[in-house]
Amino acid sequence: MGPGPVTVDPRVLRAMSAQLVGQYDPAMTAYMDETRALYREVFATDNEATVLVDGTSRAGIEAALVSLITPGDTVLVPVFGRFGHLLREIAERCGADVHVREVPWGRVFTPEELEAAVREVRPSLVALVQGDTSTTMNQPLEGVGAMCHRYGALLYVDVTASLAGNPFEMDAWEVDAATAGLQKCLGGPSGSAPLSLSPRAVEVVRRRRSVEAGLRADPGPGGRTAAGDARIRSNYFDLAMILDYWGEERLNHHTEATTMLYGARECARLLLEEGLPEVLARHRLHGAAMLAGVRGLGLAVFGDVERKMHNVVAVHVPAGVDGDAVRAELLQDYGIEIGTSFGPLAGRVWRIGTMGYNARKDAVLVTLAALEQVLRRHGAPVEPGGGTAAAQEVYA
Numbered sequence: 001m002g003p004g005p006v007t008v009d010p011r012v013l014r015a016m017s018a019q020l021v022g023q024y025d026p027a028m029t030a031y032m033d034e035t036r037a038l039y040r041e042v043f044a045t046d047n048e049a050t051v052l053v054d055g056t057s058r059a060g061i062e063a064a065l066v067s068l069i070t071p072g073d074t075v076l077v078p079v080f081g082r083f084g085h086l087l088r089e090i091a092e093r094c095g096a097d098v099h100v101r102e103v104p105w106g107r108v109f110t111p112e113e114l115e116a117a118v119r120e121v122r123p124s125l126v127a128l129v130q131g132d133t134s135t136t137m138n139q140p141l142e143g144v145g146a147m148c149h150r151y152g153a154l155l156y157v158d159v160t161a162s163l164a165g166n167p168f169e170m171d172a173w174e175v176d177a178a179t180a181g182l183q184k185c186l187g188g189p190s191g192s193a194p195l196s197l198s199p200r201a202v203e204v205v206r207r208r209r210s211v212e213a214g215l216r217a218d219p220g221p222g223g224r225t226a227a228g229d230a231r232i233r234s235n236y237f238d239l240a241m242i243l244d245y246w247g248e249e250r251l252n253h254h255t256e257a258t259t260m261l262y263g264a265r266e267c268a269r270l271l272l273e274e275g276l277p278e279v280l281a282r283h284r285l286h287g288a289a290m291l292a293g294v295r296g297l298g299l300a301v302f303g304d305v306e307r308k309m310h311n312v313v314a315v316h317v318p319a320g321v322d323g324d325a326v327r328a329e330l331l332q333d334y335g336i337e338i339g340t341s342f343g344p345l346a347g348r349v350w351r352i353g354t355m356g357y358n359a360r361k362d363a364v365l366v367t368l369a370a371l372e373q374v375l376r377r378h379g380a381p382v383e384p385g386g387g388t389a390a391a392q393e394v395y396a
């Protein structure tokens with residue numbers, strides 16, 4: 001019941017135990033095509049360029065940023081938590097001239113603040129997190145893409161923690177690049193990063209396209225690749241190459257992580273069978289029950305609650321209580337894992353998730369009951385039965 005990774009849906013585990021097939025086996029290429037189509041629905045986009053990057057969510061972020069940023073580009077990173085800092089760090093490593101704007105952890109940016117920053121910095125790319133798991137805040141994105149485009153910037157968004165738990169409309173919100181992971185609301189393991197690029201973003205990436213010398217009939221003198229200095233600075237994360245691999249060209253790049261593909265495909269199939277609106281409603285319901293429950297126990301919630309993601313809540317550790325000892329006891333005695341956070345919030349809050357397979361009534365109620373018992377043993381003044389009662393009211 002932490003902020004992810006969470007318990008994997010058993011159907012995903014089963015899918016991942018299937019036998020492997022070769023990467024150009026028609027069954028495999030059909031799975032790849034099917035997975036692209038499924039993730040277009042998950043991201044709410046018609047983007048042809050929708051693929052999986054092999055690696056954890058961070059691999060998707062690196063692929064997007066290293067492929068969209070040419071060294072020397074001006075990039076704006078609005079930071080409202082740990083993962084905004086991660087975007088800044090990766091953009092810096094890509095050689096960008098990075099401009100950061102920060103708001104205190106526990107809040108998000110207003111549209112006016114974002115526009116003022118874009119007007120001032122004039123970036124070619126704005127890199128933003130939707131749900132920053134470290135603070136649980138959910139940055140509103142409606143209108144942000146259109147605003148970026150008015151100033152000639154592309155918009156990249158990290159939706160790792162928020163996708164499927166909170167609305168995300170890639171096309172309607174004019175987002176140019178989005179990356180995710182499986183281990184949060186998609187109910188899978190970490191290790192595959194769904195990614196989608198708008199036609200505008202594809203144009204930038206394609207301008208930097210190169211083909212490995214060993215794949216060309218005539219490698220040319222010294223076997224240099226085609227794109228020269230504009231070439232994307234990573235081979236593994238070169239989205240032009242990854243698009244060539246996933247596209248009709250099927251140009252060899254990495255060996256697709258077949259088992260992760262099975263897992264990613266099953267996550268999306270599960271989600272779309274249940275229905276995207278239904279999955280969002282489930283996260284909203286169980287998130288509301290958990291929020292009411294922790295408050296019913298008498299605990300204080302961190303940050304701007306109106307802006308938090310549905311699928312995770314951060315709770316202040318009560319004064320005098322050893323937060324890590326509580327987490328350890330929950331795990332040892334009840335088999336329930338919850339998280340703390342990072343940086344300024346490390347040890348100060350607990351983060352409790354209701355996401356993916358764990359966005360369920362029994363999981364919420366059992367967690368609240370267990371937390372009450374452990375808190376009482378630690379001398380915290382909790383309301384007896386207050387957590388489950390408040391959650392049950394939400395379910396009534």
Ligand SMILES: Cc1ncc(COP(=O)(O)O)c(C=O)c1O
Nearest residue numbers: 056057058083133160161181190
């Ligand atoms: C918002 C966000 N972005 C990026 C990451 C990094 O993901 P990974 O650990 O899968 O690389 C996480 C992980 O928790 C996250 O919550």
